Amino acid sequence: MKSKNAPEINAGSMADIAFLLLVFFLVTTTMDSEMGMMRKLPSMEITAEAKVLQRNVLDIWINSENEIMMEGEKVLISDVTNVAKAFIINQENAINLPEKNSVAIPLFGDVLVSKQVISLQNDKNTSYGVYLQVQNELSRAYNELRDELSIKKFGIDYLALKEQNQLVAYNSIKTIYPQRISEAEPFDD
Amino acid sequence: MSKFKKDDGKGDPAISTASLPDIVFMLLFFFMVTTVMREVDLKVKVNTPEASEIKKFKNKSLVTYIYIGEPTDKKLGTSSRIQLGDAYADVAEVGAYIETKRGEHDEAEVPLLVTALKVDLGTKMGIVTEVKQELRKVTALKISYSTREGGVVN
Numbered sequence: 001m002k003s004k005n006a007p008e009i010n011a012g013s014m015a016d017i018a019f020l021l022l023v024f025f026l027v028t029t030t031m032d033s034e035m036g037m038m039r040k041l042p043s044m045e046i047t048a049e050a051k052v053l054q055r056n057v058l059d060i061w062i063n064s065e066n067e068i069m070m071e072g073e074k075v076l077i078s079d080v081t082n083v084a085k086a087f088i089i090n091q092e093n094a095i096n097l098p099e100k101n102s103v104a105i106p107l108f109g110d111v112l113v114s115k116q117v118i119s120l121q122n123d124k125n126t127s128y129g130v131y132l133q134v135q136n137e138l139s140r141a142y143n144e145l146r147d148e149l150s151i152k153k154f155g156i157d158y159l160a161l162k163e164q165n166q167l168v169a170y171n172s173i174k175t176i177y178p179q180r181i182s183e184a185e186p187f188d189d
Numbered sequence: 190m191s192k193f194k195k196d197d198g199k200g201d202p203a204i205s206t207a208s209l210p211d212i213v214f215m216l217l218f219f220f221m222v223t224t225v226m227r228e229v230d231l232k233v234k235v236n237t238p239e240a241s242e243i244k245k246f247k248n249k250s251l252v253t254y255i256y257i258g259e260p261t262d263k264k265l266g267t268s269s270r271i272q273l274g275d276a277y278a279d280v281a282e283v284g285a286y287i288e289t290k291r292g293e294h295d296e297a298e299v300p301l302l303v304t305a306l307k308v309d310l311g312t313k314m315g316i317v318t319e320v321k322q323e324l325r326k327v328t329a330l331k332i333s334y335s336t337r338e339g340g341v342v343n
Binding site (some may be wrong): 011014015018019021022025026028029034035036037038039040041042043044122123124125126127128129131132133136139140143181185 | 206207209210214215216219220221223224225232238239240241242243244246249252254303305308309310311312313315317318321324325326328329330331332333335336337338
């Protein structure tokens with residue numbers, strides 16, 4: 001009885017097979033996780049009745065040449081965040097900037113919350129890239145204000161609050177600086 | 190026959206490749222687990238803009254994609270087209286498409302559905318606004334502008 005055991009299978013080609021599969025998955029894979037800027041469109045019904053005081057609205061208009069106008073003045077893309085921030089806080093309670101009302105907010109007590117709305121309008125020929133850049137700058141304005149407040153009050157930035165499950169604090173800051181960007185009706189001229 | 194024969198360098202021991210399949214399998218499993226198959230064949234050229242203030246989708250199964258960009262097929266010209274699913278579509282078809290997508294989900298999930306607009310950065314806003322109006326008509330109000338992660342413009 002020379003060999004009781006079954007003959008060994010040659011595993012030399014195993015690596016080749018595995019490589020083949022590996023290459024297939026390498027080629028078909030898309031590693032990019034989906035990212036996006038979340039927005040909420042206005043409902044069709046409400047817009048007709050919603051009336052907002054002019055002082056509470058920051059008008060932004062992007063024309064067909066991709067130039068940006070805020071409250072009637074031409075600005076550069078790099079200024080958008082700062083103008084928006086100044087508008088949202090209204091530090092000196094200026095009469096032409098948004099009015100504020102006192103709201104009781106958990107952890108903060110009574111806070112003056114501004115009734116700001118940012119209205120973003122564009123021309124048919126505005127480029128989407130520029131439009132989204134402005135959207136991004138506006139989001140940045142809100143996020144920076146929230147971060148500043150969060151660091152002042154809790155010592156960590158706004159998103160860290162959520163990661164550490166301090167949801168009351170997180171939601172309070174969100175109520176103090178609510179993101180209100182209105183992507184207004186198409187403009188007929 | 191000397192006892193201390195000099196090694197003539199011929200007999201370097203071969204490195205064992207027995208563990209090679211194990212290593213490759215490990216890589217293979219990594220890619221199998223992380224892989225996401227492309228959901229559709231793109232018929233339009235979409236180069237999404239860069240942005241910094243963005244979020245990851247929490248649940249990808251709740252996302253419906255609408256692609257807008259130049260057709261990849263040169264015969265169709267260079268004006269921006271909309272792609273729904275695997276085919277080109279008209280603005281008027283957007284509403285119906287969203288409704289069919291809703292039909293595939295549970296009723297409780299419908300308010301959570303997000304429409305992701307994957308739009309090329311060179312597109313004119315006209316067509317985007319039209320699509321947004323269609324979405325409002327079917328009250329698909331949660332949208333997301335798809336972007337790549339990028340720095341802040343200065």
